[in-house]
Amino acid sequence: MTPTRAHFTQQLAQLTEDVLHLGSMAHHAYRQSLQALAARDADLAREVIAADPAMNRMRYDVEAECYTLLATEQPVAGDLRAIVAALTVAQDLERIGDHGKKIARISIRMQQEPKSIHQVDALYKQTFNVVLSYMVERPRWIGAGTQLLQAMHEMERVADRATNVAERVIYSVTGELIDLNA
Amino acid sequence: MDKITVERLSFFYGAKRALTDVSIGIPERQITALIGPSGCGKSTFLRCLNRMNDTIRGARVEGRVLLDGQDIYAADADVVALRSRVGMVFQRPNPFPQTIFDNIAFGPRVLGLASNGSLADTVERSLRDVHLWDEVKDNLKQDALSLSLGQQQRLCIARVIAVKPEVILMDEPCSALDPIATLKVEDLMRELSQNYTIVIVTHNMQQAARASDMTAMMMLTDDKKSGTIIEVGPARRIFTRPSDPRTEGYVTGRYG
Numbered sequence: 001m002t003p004t005r006a007h008f009t010q011q012l013a014q015l016t017e018d019v020l021h022l023g024s025m026a027h028h029a030y031r032q033s034l035q036a037l038a039a040r041d042a043d044l045a046r047e048v049i050a051a052d053p054a055m056n057r058m059r060y061d062v063e064a065e066c067y068t069l070l071a072t073e074q075p076v077a078g079d080l081r082a083i084v085a086a087l088t089v090a091q092d093l094e095r096i097g098d099h100g101k102k103i104a105r106i107s108i109r110m111q112q113e114p115k116s117i118h119q120v121d122a123l124y125k126q127t128f129n130v131v132l133s134y135m136v137e138r139p140r141w142i143g144a145g146t147q148l149l150q151a152m153h154e155m156e157r158v159a160d161r162a163t164n165v166a167e168r169v170i171y172s173v174t175g176e177l178i179d180l181n182a
Numbered sequence: 183m184d185k186i187t188v189e190r191l192s193f194f195y196g197a198k199r200a201l202t203d204v205s206i207g208i209p210e211r212q213i214t215a216l217i218g219p220s221g222c223g224k225s226t227f228l229r230c231l232n233r234m235n236d237t238i239r240g241a242r243v244e245g246r247v248l249l250d251g252q253d254i255y256a257a258d259a260d261v262v263a264l265r266s267r268v269g270m271v272f273q274r275p276n277p278f279p280q281t282i283f284d285n286i287a288f289g290p291r292v293l294g295l296a297s298n299g300s301l302a303d304t305v306e307r308s309l310r311d312v313h314l315w316d317e318v319k320d321n322l323k324q325d326a327l328s329l330s331l332g333q334q335q336r337l338c339i340a341r342v343i344a345v346k347p348e349v350i351l352m353d354e355p356c357s358a359l360d361p362i363a364t365l366k367v368e369d370l371m372r373e374l375s376q377n378y379t380i381v382i383v384t385h386n387m388q389q390a391a392r393a394s395d396m397t398a399m400m401m402l403t404d405d406k407k408s409g410t411i412i413e414v415g416p417a418r419r420i421f422t423r424p425s426d427p428r429t430e431g432y433v434t435g436r437y438g
Contacts, residue, residue: 005435074388076421079434175423 008073012082015065019086019093022058023165026093029055029100030158037107037151045104052101059094062086078172085172092161092168099154099161106151110144128152185210185349185379186231187248192408193223193230196240199408200226203245206398206411208349213371213380215390215417218400219432223409224383227400228351231381232268233261249349266293268349269342274358275334277326277341282309282318285326285337289345308340312370332363339370343378350374352382356389368393387433391421399429 029048036045066087069075075083128149135145163180171177184207193201201223208214216224226235233254235241247254254264266289277285286305290296296304305322309315314336318329326337335355342350352371356364364386371380371393384390390397397420399413413426424430431437 004437009436076387076391076433077424077430080422 008069008075008079011065011069011073012079015062015069015083015086018058018062018065019089022055022062022090022093025051025055025058026096026100029097030103033100033103033107034155036104037110040107040111042108042111045107048104049101052097055094055097059090062090066090078175081172081175085168089165089168092164096158096161099158102154103151106147106154110147183210184208185250186381187246187251188231189246189248191227191230191243191245191247193226193235194240194242194244195238196242201230202403202408202410204409204411206414208379208381209396210379211375211377212395213375213382213393214396214398215394216381216383216398216400217385217387217390217432218409219402220385221409222400222402224400225353227409227411228353228381228383229270231349231351232265232270234265234270236261266345267347268351269345269347270351270353271335271338271342271355273354275331275338277329277334277337279325279327281323282326282329282337283322285341286344289341293345295345304344308344309337311343311374312336312340313366314340330363332359332366335359335363335367336370339367339374343374347378349379349381352380354383354385357385364389387421387435391417391433397421399424399426399432401428401432 029051032044033048035041036048066083069083073079131145131148131152135142160181167178167180170180186208188204188206188208191201191204192199204223204227206214216228218224229235230243230247231254235243243255249264249267253259278288280288283305286308287296287301290301290304306315306319309318314333317333318324318337326334329337335358339350339355356367359367368389371382374380375395382390382394394417396414397417398411399420400409401412402408403410413420413424413429415424420429421433424433428437
């Protein structure tokens with residue numbers, strides 16, 4: 001028996017590469033947004049926001065590739081799962097980019113907070129309750145604290161998206177759809 | 183509920199072994215598709231199910247094929263009765279060079295199933311069941327060979343069901359048909375499966391995926407000398423997550 005479907009195999013490899021590329025764009029945007037938030041770096045934040053449309057385009061390109069392969073190659077079994085996984089993973093990755101953009105916007109808004117707010121920097125890694133108690137104890141930090149809570153919410157959503165991606169990878173490899181949050 | 187149970191069936195053409203240890207339960211009133219690369223014994227296996235291989239000199243079977251629990255290879259089994267219960271449709275439509283009416287009436291006449299009045303009813307009902315009646319009702323005296331290939335194949339299916347079988351074996355019934363005629367036969371199979379147990383051999387993977395309830399994957403054994411079933415399961419599982427890597431390789435078109 002000789003291997004067949006070389007062209008299709010190559011197109012699937014290209015699809016995987018495109019999803020990975022979208023993944024590294026999203027990863028980069030998210031990390032930069034956290035840096036921008038921590039350092040109050042408005043320039044960096046604007047960079048993150050400017051990078052978003054490219055990720056949106058990339059996601060639609062991946063979708064188009066998936067639809068074309070579904071319509072023209074009639075994929076089944078592992079091939080089908082890989083393409084279906086790519087469709088949903090691309091959406092989650094693009095949304096991770098969106099959350100990065102929102103965090104970047106929050107970090108720009110925090111530029112306008114009083115200077116002393118910078119003391120709160122170390123807090124963003126801590127929990128909701130810690131931020132809340134800071135706000136209760138020091139009412140002048142309420143504005144900044146609210147922004148941080150929003151940023152934390154975005155981070156939580158990123159973690160959810162990352163879980164989705166992991167679930168789809170398991171589905172692609174084993175064919176089993178499992179809920180990693182269960 | 184299995185209509186046919188095959189237990190460790192091996193088949194030999196003289197000294198040559200063609201099938202090794204084939205075991206499968208074929209569920210009643212469902213469509214079971216046999217898939218696998220050329221030369222792996224799919225047609226040989228199909229023909230074992232109504233003893234069509236008996237006519238081949240030196241043909242021999244080991245193991246058992248149970249139809250409703252009765253071994254069709256038992257010494258006292260009635261082969262003619264078996265073939266009226268287990269009908270067959272072939273790769274190329276093979277109407278008799280007779281009229282449309284006589285093609286359908288042939289089986290009931292030979293088996294003495296119908297008097298002349300009810301014969302016409304049987305012909306009409308059989309042609310209606312395969313959705314051919316409206317196309318041919320005014321031309322029943324016409325030569326069956328004047329029909330299109332797709333119509334001829336549906337005529338052959340009508341000829342099989344005219345004798346009220348329980349199982350219909352189909353050996354690549356669509357390989358000579360165009361895509362539309364193929365889809366008509368597939369729709370017909372789906373309808374017929376409400377009343378008949380259908381086993382189909384197909385090289386068309388999309389056909390097995392679309393039209394079968396159960397799919398059985400056949401391959402040559404490791405010594406490459408004979409065929410066997412390596413995996414059986416619901417079609418929706420075989421085509422989304424097969425468990426044998428050889429099935430995966432075949433259904434995704436990577437090997438074969």
